[in-house]
Amino acid sequence: MTALLAEPAMPSEFDLIQRFFTRPAANTVLGVGDDAALLQVSPGKMLAVSSDMLVAGRHFLPDADPYLLGHKTLAVNLSDLAAMGAKPRWATLALALPEVNETWLAAFSRGFFDLADRFAVSLVGGDTTRGPLNLCVTILGETDARALRRDAALVGDDIWVSGDLGGAALGLAHLTGEITLNAVAAAACLTRLHQPEPRVALGLALAQLPRVAAIDISDGLLADLGHILERSSVGAEIELIAVPAHSALHSLLPGSVLARRCLLAGGDDYELCFCAPVEDAPSVLAAAAAAGVAVHRIGRIGSNLGLRVIGQDGQQLQIQERGFDHFAN
Amino acid sequence: MTALLAEPAMPSEFDLIQRFFTRPAANTVLGVGDDAALLQVSPGKMLAVSSDMLVAGRHFLPDADPYLLGHKTLAVNLSDLAAMGAKPRWATLALALPEVNETWLAAFSRGFFDLADRFAVSLVGGDTTRGPLNLCVTILGETDARALRRDAALVGDDIWVSGDLGGAALGLAHLTGEITLNAVAAAACLTRLHQPEPRVALGLALAQLPRVAAIDISDGLLADLGHILERSSVGAEIELIAVPAHSALHSLLPGSVLARRCLLAGGDDYELCFCAPVEDAPSVLAAAAAAGVAVHRIGRIGSNLGLRVIGQDGQQLQIQERGFDHFAN
Numbered sequence: 090m091t092a093l094l095a096e097p098a099m100p101s102e103f104d105l106i107q108r109f110f111t112r113p114a115a116n117t118v119l120g121v122g123d124d125a126a127l128l129q130v131s132p133g134k135m136l137a138v139s140s141d142m143l144v145a146g147r148h149f150l151p152d153a154d155p156y157l158l159g160h161k162t163l164a165v166n167l168s169d170l171a172a173m174g175a176k177p178r179w180a181t182l183a184l185a186l187p188e189v190n191e192t193w194l195a196a197f198s199r200g201f202f203d204l205a206d207r208f209a210v211s212l213v214g215g216d217t218t219r220g221p222l223n224l225c226v227t228i229l230g231e232t233d234a235r236a237l238r239r240d241a242a243l244v245g246d247d248i249w250v251s252g253d254l255g256g257a258a259l260g261l262a263h264l265t266g267e268i269t270l271n272a273v274a275a276a277a278c279l280t281r282l283h284q285p286e287p288r289v290a291l292g293l294a295l296a297q298l299p300r301v302a303a304i305d306i307s308d309g310l311l312a313d314l315g316h317i318l319e320r321s322s323v324g325a326e327i328e329l330i331a332v333p334a335h336s337a338l339h340s341l342l343p344g345s346v347l348a349r350r351c352l353l354a355g356g357d358d359y360e361l362c363f364c365a366p367v368e369d370a371p372s373v374l375a376a377a378a379a380a381g382v383a384v385h386r387i388g389r390i391g392s393n394l395g396l397r398v399i400g401q402d403g404q405q406l407q408i409q410e411r412g413f414d415h416f417a418n
Numbered sequence: 419m420t421a422l423l424a425e426p427a428m429p430s431e432f433d434l435i436q437r438f439f440t441r442p443a444a445n446t447v448l449g450v451g452d453d454a455a456l457l458q459v460s461p462g463k464m465l466a467v468s469s470d471m472l473v474a475g476r477h478f479l480p481d482a483d484p485y486l487l488g489h490k491t492l493a494v495n496l497s498d499l500a501a502m503g504a505k506p507r508w509a510t511l512a513l514a515l516p517e518v519n520e521t522w523l524a525a526f527s528r529g530f531f532d533l534a535d536r537f538a539v540s541l542v543g544g545d546t547t548r549g550p551l552n553l554c555v556t557i558l559g560e561t562d563a564r565a566l567r568r569d570a571a572l573v574g575d576d577i578w579v580s581g582d583l584g585g586a587a588l589g590l591a592h593l594t595g596e597i598t599l600n601a602v603a604a605a606a607c608l609t610r611l612h613q614p615e616p617r618v619a620l621g622l623a624l625a626q627l628p629r630v631a632a633i634d635i636s637d638g639l640l641a642d643l644g645h646i647l648e649r650s651s652v653g654a655e656i657e658l659i660a661v662p663a664h665s666a667l668h669s670l671l672p673g674s675v676l677a678r679r680c681l682l683a684g685g686d687d688y689e690l691c692f693c694a695p696v697e698d699a700p701s702v703l704a705a706a707a708a709a710g711v712a713v714h715r716i717g718r719i720g721s722n723l724g725l726r727v728i729g730q731d732g733q734q735l736q737i738q739e740r741g742f743d744h745f746a747n
Contacts, residue, residue, distance in 0.1 A: 122649065123568045124501035124633060125468035127561065130459045138542060139454035140556055142512035144549030172453035183471035183554050213467060216554075220473030223549065225512050227469055227556035232456065239452045304453060320451065 105189065105217050109198040110182065112212065126213035128179055134231040137175035141166050145222035150264075155193045157283040158224070159200025165307065166228035167208060167287035168359040172305035174237040174296025175230035177289060179213045180205065185220030208289060235296050237303035237363065242321035246302070246364040246390040249373060251288050251382050254310055255348065256281035256335030258355025262347060274337035281335065285359035291384075294376035295363060301373075303363035309354035311408065314362050315396055321364075326397045327388030329353075329406065353398065353408065364390055434518065434546050438527040439511065441541065455542035457508055463560040466504035470495050474551035479593075484522045486612040487553070488529025494636065495557035496537060496616035497688040501634035503566040503625025504559035506618060508542045509534065514549030537618060564625050566632035566692065571650035575631070575693040575719040578702060580617050580711050583639055584677070585610035585664030587684025591676060603666040610664065614688035620713075623705035624692060630702075632692035638683035640737065643691050644725055650693075655726045656717030658682075658735065682727065682737065693719055 111121045119127040130136050143162055145151045163180065170177045182201070186194075205212060210228075260278030263270045270278060288305070295301045302321060304313045310332065318325055334352050341348035365373050370386070377384040398406045440450045448456040459465050472491055474480045492509065499506045511530070515523075534541060539557075589607030592599045599607060617634070624630045631650060633642045639661065647654055663681050670677035694702050699715070706713040727735045 119565070119567065124498040124566075125466040125504060125557075125559070127502070127565055128465040128467060130465055132461075136457040136459055136465065136558075137454040138457060138508070138510060138556075138558065140510040140512045140543055140545050140554070142514055142545045142547055142549075142552070142554060144514050144547055144552075147514075147547060147549050169453040173456070175454060179467070181467060181469040181556055183469045185471055185473050185476075185552060214469055216469050216471045218471055218473055218476060220471075220476050220552065221550035223471070223473075223514060223552045223554075225469070225471060225545075225552075225554040227467075227510055228454075229465075229467065230454070236448070236456055237453075238448065 105194065109194045110212060110215060112202065121212065121214055126179070126181070128213065128229070131231055134233060135236070137170055137173045137230040137232050137236065138227065139166060139169035140225065140227040141169065143224040151222060154283070155196035156200035159197040160204050160284050162224045162226055163201050163204045163210070164285045164287050165359065166226045167204070167210070167289055168285065168305040168307065170228055170230040171287050171289045171292035172237060172303045172361055173230070173232060174235065174292045174301070174303065175232035176293060177208050177210045177228060177230045179211050179229040181227045182212060182215040183225040184215070184217045185223040186217065187219070187222055232296065237292060237296055237301050239302055239304055239317050240320040241300055241302035242317050242323055242364040242390050243366070244323055244390055244392045245367060247367055247370060247373075247386050248314065248325055248327060248388040248390060249363050249365065249384050250306070250310070250333060250360055250387050251291055251377065251384050252358070252360040253333040253335045254306065254358050254360060255338045255351035255355045257285065257357035258351035259335065259337055261357070262351065268347060270337060278335065278337050282357055285357065287359060288361045288380070288382060290380035291361055291377060291382045294380045295373070298365060298369055298372050298376065301363050301365045303361055306356070306358050306360050306362050308356045310362060311353050311396060317362070317364060318394070318396060324391045324393040324395045325388055326391055326399060328399050330401050331385060331387040333383070333385045434523065438523045439541060439544060441531065450541065450543055455508070455510070457542065457558070460560055463562060464565070466499055466502045466559040466561050466565065467556065468495060468498035469554065469556040470498065472553040480551060483612070484525035485529035488526040489533050489613050491553045491555055492530050492533045492539070493614045493616050494688065495555045496533070496539070496618055497614065497634040497636065499557055499559040500616050500618045500621035501566060501632050501690055502559070502561060503564065503621045503630070503632065504561035505622060506537050506539045506557060506559045508540050508558040510556045511541060511544040512554040513544070513546045514552040515546065516548070516551055561625065566621060566625055566630050568631055568633055568646050569649040570629055570631035571646050571652055571693040571719050572695070573652055573719055573721045574696060576696055576699060576715050577643065577654055577656060577717040577719060578692050578694065578713050579635070579639070579662060579689055579716050580620055580706065580713050581687070581689040582662040582664045583635065583687050583689060584667045584680035584684045586614065586686035587680035588664065588666055590686070591680065597676060599666060607664065607666050611686055614686065616688060617690045617709070617711060619709035620690055620706060620711045623709045624702070627694060627698055627701050627705065630692050630694045632690050635685070635687050635689050635691050637685045639691060640682050640725060646691070646693060647723070647725060653720045653722040653724045654717055655720055655728060657728050659730050660714060660716040662712070662714045
């Protein structure tokens with residue numbers, strides 16, 4: 090597309106794509122370089138599609154490490170497919186860049202492709218343009234009829250969480266100066282914030298179970314579990330003590346408002362929250378073991394709408410913490 | 419994903435998606451509202467995928483009419499599928515918005531959906547976030563083995579162009595004050611600039627022919643035909659007089675540098691440039707007639723690499739005009 094102010098041009102857009110984003114694409118009839126990529130979805134599979142946009146100054150600092158940013162840009166999209174129980178296969182990447190910084194682009198593309206290679210994801214298309222730094226990925230995967238939908242939770246289901254929560258949010262609190270962590274805790278939490286690990290293997294294993302509802306925790310446990318409840322027209326009760334906390338939170342809990350906020354409303358952990366029938370608990374544990382991820386039961390789906398958090402004293406907590414919404418501030 | 423500075427939030431991201439971008443999605447197993455959409459590609463079809471990003475101040479003025487912007491955001495993506503000969507089916511839309519302006523969003527979504535409805539395209543997912551205005555669409559379509567690839571041109575092929583060229587670029591020159599058009603010409607050219615018509619029916623009809631190489635003209639005829647030549651490892655000669663010019667250019671041609679630049683290097687026309695065997699010319703004309711679009715033969719593919727433009731005197735023109743590149747200025 091033409092810029093508003095056309096000027097004599099050099100073919101650098103194509104150079105950029107060629108140099109940094111063109112690689113032999115497996116499982117692809119036609120990859121980068123035509124008007125569209127051509128892909129062959131496996132027979133009998135459905136296509137799972139999701140898009141996420143990351144904005145400088147909003148989702149990351151403008152001086153963020155480009156390698157880590159390349160990782161995270163793809164990771165948050167892989168996490169969406171994990172939460173569907175879909176196998177990632179292809180991605181497109183659209184970039185708006187304030188300038189052509191080859192060092193930055195080289196590091197960003199390494200971070201992107203290092204993660205893509207781990208999950209056998211092919212970059213099949215995209216767009217580069219000048220503009221305020223903005224990274225938009227569309228991820229494409231395959232699944233069958235047993236995808237992990239948000240609307241599949243039923244009354245009586247166990248509620249589970251993978252890994253542990255709050256580390257990324259605590260890392261963000263450290264970055265913004267709200268708290269000062271020691272070096273070890275800071276490193277651990279910043280890794281959670283900058284290099285989230287999408288739970289793709291767990292999602293795929295859970296999709297083998299008869300019925301699992303799932304979401305990835307990107308905006309905070311309460312907000313994201315809330316989406317399952319809303320879509321499934323059910324309620325839930327969770328036990329605060331059962332919610333697995335990142336180790337750096339342990340010294341703050343219980344009682345710290347910050348720690349509780351990180352645990353219940355901290356985004357960016359990209360763990361899975363999912364619901365499954367009680368009788369399938371052994372299968373859930375086996376799926377988690379096969380995927381190499383810890384899972385914890387944190388509560389139960391009920392018929393009373395709404396989400397209640399029960400404290401150690403058995404009393405319902407008054408919860409002020411809510412998840413992150415992109416237009417709230 | 420969490421913002422860098424978390425604040426208490428209202429669920430307005432979900433309100434926005436619900437209010438402006440959620441509609442019953444045909445041909446979709448699961449649409450907006452889960453971690454990913456689930457789509458069923460037709461048996462025997464390949465998936466065609468393309469992403470385009472539009473940036474405020476770069477591809478459109480910040481005060482651009484939001485209805486027309488909604489149209490163009492989808493149209494430029496549909497044009498990519500037209501150039502593949504693919505049938506559009508689904509789209510995702512990621513938006514970064516500087517503020518929540520409901521009037522703007524309502525008009526934008528109307529423009530988007532009015533065009534989507536015409537082509538039976540379902541919006542199946544997306545993302546909204548706060549940030550400098552940025553619109554990113556990924557379009558998904560279906561095609562079979564006879565997609566219109568850029569690398570399919572062979573020596574001896576006719577080179578064709580649909581519709582006429584230069585109107586959008588002349589409209590831009592009017593907008594920027596480089597020229598002042600009369601009211602009739604200005605209206606016609608600005609419609610070309612703001613409301614391009616993707617040549618989907620022509621692309622689908624051409625895909626029924628045995629071998630057609632195609633591209634859509636988004637960066638200018640010379641640049642875009644150049645991509646076919648490069649990918650096909652061939653050269654070409656075109657006749658200036660044969661290139662169909664928008665009616666508003668006629669009063670300027672021949673001789674006007676501006677008119678020639680609009681014709682040969684003007685972007686945003688979103689016509690198709692395509693190459694087909696000479697013996698298929700009757701089939702090309704029949705396909706164009708069926709699609710209701712005029713087509714013109716402008717030259718021929720040759721074995722000498724490079725692109726030559728021949729003037730009315732039979733002499734090769736010295737061409738300064740080049741297409742638009744997104745990092746050249």
